[in-house]
Amino acid sequence: xxxxxxxxxxxxxxxxxxxxxxxxxxxxxxxxxxxxxxxxxxxxxxxxxxxxxxxxxxxxxxxxxxxxxxxxxxxxxxxxxxxxxxxxxxxxxxxxxxxxxxxxxxxxxxxxxxxxxxxxxxxxxxxxxxxxxxxxxxxxxxxxxxxxxxxxxxxxxxxxxxxxxxxxxxxxxxxxxxxxxxxxxxxxxxxxxxxxxxxxxxxxxxxxxxxxxxxxxxxxxxxx
Amino acid sequence: xxxxxxxxxxxxxxxxxxxxxxxxxxxxxxxxxxxxxxxxxxxxxxxxxxxxxxxxxxxxxxxxxxxxxxxxxxxxxxxxxxxxxxxxxxxxxxxxxxxxxxxxxxxxxxxxxxxxxxxxxxxxxxxxxxxxxxxxxxxxxxxxxxxxxxxxxxxxxxxxxxxxxxxxxxxxxxxxxxxxxxxxxxxxxxxxxxxxxxxxxxxxxxxxxxxxxxxxxxxxxxxxxxxxxxxxx
Numbered sequence: 001x002x003x004x005x006x007x008x009x010x011x012x013x014x015x016x017x018x019x020x021x022x023x024x025x026x027x028x029x030x031x032x033x034x035x036x037x038x039x040x041x042x043x044x045x046x047x048x049x050x051x052x053x054x055x056x057x058x059x060x061x062x063x064x065x066x067x068x069x070x071x072x073x074x075x076x077x078x079x080x081x082x083x084x085x086x087x088x089x090x091x092x093x094x095x096x097x098x099x100x101x102x103x104x105x106x107x108x109x110x111x112x113x114x115x116x117x118x119x120x121x122x123x124x125x126x127x128x129x130x131x132x133x134x135x136x137x138x139x140x141x142x143x144x145x146x147x148x149x150x151x152x153x154x155x156x157x158x159x160x161x162x163x164x165x166x167x168x169x170x171x172x173x174x175x176x177x178x179x180x181x182x183x184x185x186x187x188x189x190x191x192x193x194x195x196x197x198x199x200x201x202x203x204x205x206x207x208x209x210x211x212x213x214x215x216x217x218x219x220x221x222x223x224x
Numbered sequence: 225x226x227x228x229x230x231x232x233x234x235x236x237x238x239x240x241x242x243x244x245x246x247x248x249x250x251x252x253x254x255x256x257x258x259x260x261x262x263x264x265x266x267x268x269x270x271x272x273x274x275x276x277x278x279x280x281x282x283x284x285x286x287x288x289x290x291x292x293x294x295x296x297x298x299x300x301x302x303x304x305x306x307x308x309x310x311x312x313x314x315x316x317x318x319x320x321x322x323x324x325x326x327x328x329x330x331x332x333x334x335x336x337x338x339x340x341x342x343x344x345x346x347x348x349x350x351x352x353x354x355x356x357x358x359x360x361x362x363x364x365x366x367x368x369x370x371x372x373x374x375x376x377x378x379x380x381x382x383x384x385x386x387x388x389x390x391x392x393x394x395x396x397x398x399x400x401x402x403x404x405x406x407x408x409x410x411x412x413x414x415x416x417x418x419x420x421x422x423x424x425x426x427x428x429x430x431x432x433x434x435x436x437x438x439x440x441x442x443x444x445x446x447x448x449x450x451x452x453x454x455x456x457x
Contacts, residue, residue, distance in 0.1 A: 007324045011310070018312040018351070079306025083367070085276055087325040088297035223278055223292065 004089045008097025009104075015074055016105060022070040023105055030063040030113045038120040048121040053183030056117060057176055060136070061143065063113075064106045065165050068147025071102050072155040081155070091219035095148065099214070103144040110136055128186045135186065135203070139179035142207040146172055149214045152221055175210075178203035225288050227252045227375055227406035228273065233282035235268055235430075242268045243279070244430045250423065252374075255407040257421035257438070259414065259449065265430040266410035267305075270379050273408060274302050286375055298326060301373030301400075303381045303393075307364035311353035315344050315363050318352060319370055326371035338366040342392050358386040365389065369396050376400060378409040382416055414446030428455050 016023055037055060041048075075081035084094060114136075118125045125132055150168050154160040169176075178199040185196050192200060228250040235243040243265045250256050258266050271277040272284055275291030289296040302308075309318045316335055323331030339348045342362040352360060361384075368376075376397070382390055397420065401407065411417045418424075418438060426434035426449050434453040441448045 011321050015312040079304055079308050080310060082304055083308035086274055086302050088294045089325055
């Protein structure tokens, strides 16, 4: 099973790096949004740390959708999805393989954006870099699980680029709230703090529950 | 044990019954020509056999197992309407990918051998997106045969193939039949189908109206089944 997961992950990463469609769009979108907000907000009138988590996760969530959309859409040309369904790979292996690939791509974009964000908004992230990257990784995994699952659900819809965000964001609200609270706390207070432990549990809970749901439901979605 | 057995298979699209109580059996080493007009349910039936779609009622067995079982899927080779290869990967990367998915032990050697066989050995490192239509079709054929399937499901396999791809497919099919593979082939090209088939099934509006062995009359007159059992309307 691990072999099959790795095969799918490497296939998706190789395909994406050959075409660079989603990663280029996602990266440039993130940088442009960060740049526009830096002009739009008067940084001398507000403390940038107070909205740090919100702004960062809004950018990550929007940038992520551009990559999640491609996760199963790249199987549509030449009917490659049929070949994957016909292959003797368990549905969960296909799902986890694709989720890991999407996670790595989004996480890569986020890691490029993080110093850009810190620079534009004059936010000090170096003292909290390790817990911050950890929280970004967990939040991104949760987004990737939900995004890849709904990417499969919407893959045959003509307006899938529109439909995916419509169903993706509402489901993701609890996890995003958790990630925003923890990130803001890390940047403003330099620690997660006891008062945010419930948010940490919520974020971990979402990651585990959404992963379990995706793994258990994927076969029903793959075969109509 | 039958290579393929369908028992009372029904499939609905909304309220419309696309397949109505379909039953047939195919013994190992046999080749079944699935014929019928457009919309008769041939592709739907092949999709159920291939495990892409579940029947509303009835049972499907391939080599004694469900088409969705991993062990069963390892034995099935499919050529559908699409070529099912990745444009962003090279020819050998595509075969490597599918070889790994099918758990082949020596993917590299088998991939190279098959690429030579379909005439793509010299361009094996080339990206599929740079291939001509004929080259892509031959790669798709190589992809379907890489794991030496014992059950082949072919949906209009000769449609839109160039003559070189047809020759490659015919030779691989003959070799597979020699190995003991069972073949189900939906097609409108009756002459080619009758030459390969040992059994013929005619589908009309989701129902089997003829199921029997291929006879000499069918070779002489490929439209014989239609003229004797088909809807005259």
